Amino acid sequence: xxxxxxxxxxxxxxxxxxxxxxxxxxxxxxxxxxxxxxxxxxxxxxxxxxxxxxxxxxxxxxxxxxxxxxxxxxxxxxxxxxxxxxxxxxxxxxxxxxxxxxxxxxxxxxxxxxxxxxxxxxxxxxxxxxxxxxxxxxxxxxxxxxxxxxxxxxxxxxxxxxxxxxxxxxxxxxxxxxxxxxxxxxxxxxxxxxxxxxxxxxxxxxxxxxxxxxxxxxxxxxxxxxxxxxxxxxxxxxxxxxxxxxxxxxxxxxxxxxxxxxxxxxxxxxxxxxxxxxxxxxxxxxxxxxxxxxxxxxxxxxxxxxxxxxxxxxxxxxxxxxxxxxxxxxxxxxxxxxxxxxxxxxxxxxxxxxxxxxxxxxxxxxxxxxxxxxxxxxxxxxxxxxxxxxxxxxxxxxxxxxxxxxxxxxxx
Amino acid sequence: xxxxxxxxxxxxxxxxxxxxxxxxxxxxxxxxxxxxxxxxxxxxxxxxxxxxxxxxxxxxxxxxxxxxxxxxxxxxxxxxxxxxxxxxxxxxxxxxxxxxxxxxxxxxxxxxxxxxxxxxxxxxxxxxxxxxxxxxxxxxxxxxxxxxxxxxxxxxxxxxxxxxxxxxxxxxxxxxxxxxxxxxxxxxxxxxxxxxxxxxxxxxxxxxxxxxxxxxxxxxxxxxxxxxxxxxxxxxxxxxxxxxxxxxxxxxxxxxxxxxxxxxxxxxxxxxxxxxxxxxxxxxxxxxxxxxxxxxxxxxxxxxxxxxxxxxxxxxxxxxxxxxxxxxxxxxxxxxxxxxxxxxxxxxxxxxxxxxxxxxxxxxxxxxxxxxxxxxxxxxxxxxxxxxxxxxxxxxxxxxxxxxxxxxxxxx
Numbered sequence: 001x002x003x004x005x006x007x008x009x010x011x012x013x014x015x016x017x018x019x020x021x022x023x024x025x026x027x028x029x030x031x032x033x034x035x036x037x038x039x040x041x042x043x044x045x046x047x048x049x050x051x052x053x054x055x056x057x058x059x060x061x062x063x064x065x066x067x068x069x070x071x072x073x074x075x076x077x078x079x080x081x082x083x084x085x086x087x088x089x090x091x092x093x094x095x096x097x098x099x100x101x102x103x104x105x106x107x108x109x110x111x112x113x114x115x116x117x118x119x120x121x122x123x124x125x126x127x128x129x130x131x132x133x134x135x136x137x138x139x140x141x142x143x144x145x146x147x148x149x150x151x152x153x154x155x156x157x158x159x160x161x162x163x164x165x166x167x168x169x170x171x172x173x174x175x176x177x178x179x180x181x182x183x184x185x186x187x188x189x190x191x192x193x194x195x196x197x198x199x200x201x202x203x204x205x206x207x208x209x210x211x212x213x214x215x216x217x218x219x220x221x222x223x224x225x226x227x228x229x230x231x232x233x234x235x236x237x238x239x240x241x242x243x244x245x246x247x248x249x250x251x252x253x254x255x256x257x258x259x260x261x262x263x264x265x266x267x268x269x270x271x272x273x274x275x276x277x278x279x280x281x282x283x284x285x286x287x288x289x290x291x292x293x294x295x296x297x298x299x300x301x302x303x304x305x306x307x308x309x310x311x312x313x314x315x316x317x318x319x320x321x322x323x324x325x326x327x328x329x330x331x332x333x334x335x336x337x338x339x340x341x342x343x344x345x346x347x348x349x350x351x352x353x354x355x356x357x358x359x360x361x362x363x364x365x366x367x368x369x370x371x372x373x374x375x376x377x378x379x380x381x382x383x384x385x386x387x388x389x390x391x392x393x394x395x396x397x398x399x400x401x402x403x404x405x406x407x408x409x410x411x412x
Numbered sequence: 413x414x415x416x417x418x419x420x421x422x423x424x425x426x427x428x429x430x431x432x433x434x435x436x437x438x439x440x441x442x443x444x445x446x447x448x449x450x451x452x453x454x455x456x457x458x459x460x461x462x463x464x465x466x467x468x469x470x471x472x473x474x475x476x477x478x479x480x481x482x483x484x485x486x487x488x489x490x491x492x493x494x495x496x497x498x499x500x501x502x503x504x505x506x507x508x509x510x511x512x513x514x515x516x517x518x519x520x521x522x523x524x525x526x527x528x529x530x531x532x533x534x535x536x537x538x539x540x541x542x543x544x545x546x547x548x549x550x551x552x553x554x555x556x557x558x559x560x561x562x563x564x565x566x567x568x569x570x571x572x573x574x575x576x577x578x579x580x581x582x583x584x585x586x587x588x589x590x591x592x593x594x595x596x597x598x599x600x601x602x603x604x605x606x607x608x609x610x611x612x613x614x615x616x617x618x619x620x621x622x623x624x625x626x627x628x629x630x631x632x633x634x635x636x637x638x639x640x641x642x643x644x645x646x647x648x649x650x651x652x653x654x655x656x657x658x659x660x661x662x663x664x665x666x667x668x669x670x671x672x673x674x675x676x677x678x679x680x681x682x683x684x685x686x687x688x689x690x691x692x693x694x695x696x697x698x699x700x701x702x703x704x705x706x707x708x709x710x711x712x713x714x715x716x717x718x719x720x721x722x723x724x725x726x727x728x729x730x731x732x733x734x735x736x737x738x739x740x741x742x743x744x745x746x747x748x749x750x751x752x753x754x755x756x757x758x759x760x761x762x763x764x765x766x767x768x769x770x771x772x773x774x775x776x777x778x779x780x781x782x783x784x785x786x787x788x789x790x791x792x793x794x795x796x797x798x799x800x801x802x803x804x805x806x807x808x809x810x811x812x813x814x815x816x817x818x819x820x821x822x823x824x
Contacts, residue, residue, distance in 0.1 A: 194643065195640055195643045196639075196640055196642075196643025196644050196645075197639070197643075197644055197645075197648050198643075198645060198648070201648060213642060215642065217688055217689075227608075227609070227793055228607055228608055228769065228770060228793070228795065228796075229675065229677035229679055229700045229702075229769070230608075230625060230627065230675065230700070230702050230768075230769030230770045230771075231606065231607045231608025231609075231610075231768070231769035231770050231793065232608050232609055232675070232769070232793060233608075233609075233610060233673065233675065234664070234667050234668045234670075234674075234675055234676075235668065236609050236610070236613060236793075239664070239677075241660065241678055241679070241680075241681065242660060242661070242664045242678075244657070245656070245657040245658075245660035245661050245664075245678075246657075246661060248653065248654060248657035249654070249657045249658060249661060252646070252651070252654045252657075255646050256646045256647065258646075261645065262646075263641065263642065263644070263645065263646055264646075265641035265651075265688075265689070265691055266653055266654075266657075266692075267641055267653070267683070267686065267687050267688050267689060267690050267691065267692060268653075268683050268686040268687065268688065268692075269653065269681050269683055271679070271680050271681055274679065274680040275679050275680065275698075276629055276677075276679050276680065276698035276699075276700050277629075277677070277679060277700055278679050279677055279679065280678075280679060280680075286687075286688035287688075288641045288642070288688050288689055290641075290642050356642075356643070357640065357641070357642030357643035357644070358640060358642045358643050359642070381639055381640070381643070381644060383640065384640075
């Protein structure tokens, strides 16, 4: 790695450490929407931008922006970015890394020939939804999808989002001012840690994201008949947990057989009455189903529901699905994917394509602009945890690939 | 049903209601060992015995006894009985019915020609183990199996069994005085509700018990790797719950395939971390395995353990069994079983044979005497619950069968 890139990587890592200090927790990282820590992080990022001679501003929902202006004024903007908020006991890189790498890219190009587009960086204010329970607030506001009823959502202490905006120095009346016009946006490019084990397993530092999986989530309730574990013969049971086990097995097998990166997860089971010597009378399972394509995901959901009803009928159980969450899949722009691959080759790398199973701001921005995403490998696949890590060399490679991609874009 | 039998049934049912009034709970039935309610129930049963002109006494661990003496003095005793204590929010018949039916049988034979054996009734003081966590205290004391370390067991309020015996008017030094000599006991016959659904499904009022299943219980710990439900492809998972589901299925299938009334139950699953969007990192299951024959049960246990290790290896999980309870199976005496069947035929009934999956005092008494058990059907298979019921006509039939069995015994 050339000395200059080494400096960039060292600065990015040091700044990730610095932003992690703006935390609501003494013994971990937590930075929620519209808190003093949110303000402090925005101000710090603005300071770094200004130190590099770049413009900075905060929009009407609290997203932090920076800009390297184009030579001409009336040209669209290419936006680089990610989010600055965190979950409780977070790592230091989820979201943050993409913002700070973008700051470095603006800074780098500020020393080069002017670009034919404004090069913007955005640090979205709330992607995780930790405080008010609704995710992608910052990027949805950009995309004109800020829902007015959100203003009445409350945090744990009972403060509404409207009041929190006021306390932050913003106004509940002005959220729509954060919305951008689709024709003003050339593209949105997001660099993010993978938060999964795929790149590490492939021994690849980086990957181009093909799309962001759409998710559906349900609570599955299985009702059987409790009974004495000693006195009820096997053939006379209506064991809700045995039915649940059959369903969990089917869910796993069906998702494994999928051709389009389907994943399906039962993450929890709750058994009633839940005693060692009593046959399970009822179970509740959580189900999370994702695929890169909504039709594939929905086909998998239908197969699971059909099997569940058949299983329930055979076992004289009752089985109900309560679907409480649905987000459509979003594909990354094909041209941008190719451009990232070409940029990687220009930087001397051959990198794979992979889907994102987790949600990202790019999902929301995709409704107003072509989006592209570049993943950095996550050691151990770990994220949303203090052990979240990133490999220094991978940051240098990501910087180079994005730099090459911007150079390709400038030549268009 | 003849008028005389109707009177007996009505009296038994009324007395079950009366004993249910001796409860520690205002809104349900609970009668624990060495409580004022235990004393009151014993005194009431003694009163009923005395009213019928029968002897009564309480032994040194609080079991309530009654006797119709034989013509001669130096003859063995045939003991009829069951237990008088209850679980919390119990029904009115579990144990109680067997004691009160025995009181009626003693009363009936007191008007007949003298028997060649003492006919005893016992109301065991603690079968359920509700207060001190150890079961079959009354019948184990009879069988010389009262363990001296039990005296240091404490109830929820911290009272030791030794102190509770003292408060009840008994002595911790005298528990061995409750032990009977094997050569003095002709047999122990227990009438009990089935607590399961088998007789009801067969549309049979009564059944002869072939034996009491031996039980083994384990906690099974499965350790996998937590991960993001969206970003971890199916083939890269170490999903502890998916492994648990495979194991639960195998347990059910193996027990179903058993030839000797094996039952195996997973009654609870606990998942960590247990979130909808996180792959299960670890699970704990309860396992309860029973069979009429310890060798069959242990063979089933070995099959389950072997499968679990194979499953764990294939899925890169770790699986451990912690066996925390074991009780051997007890067979009912074959001659007594035949005698009960003959008695049933003499009473005009053809009744089935069935195993007991639940434990009973007869298990403990079996170490010093031949034991026999007669089950009454349990509507809905329900017990240990306020909805526990018994059919009046079935009580009349049980009385008749036991009467006939005693007459056969007298002729021997």
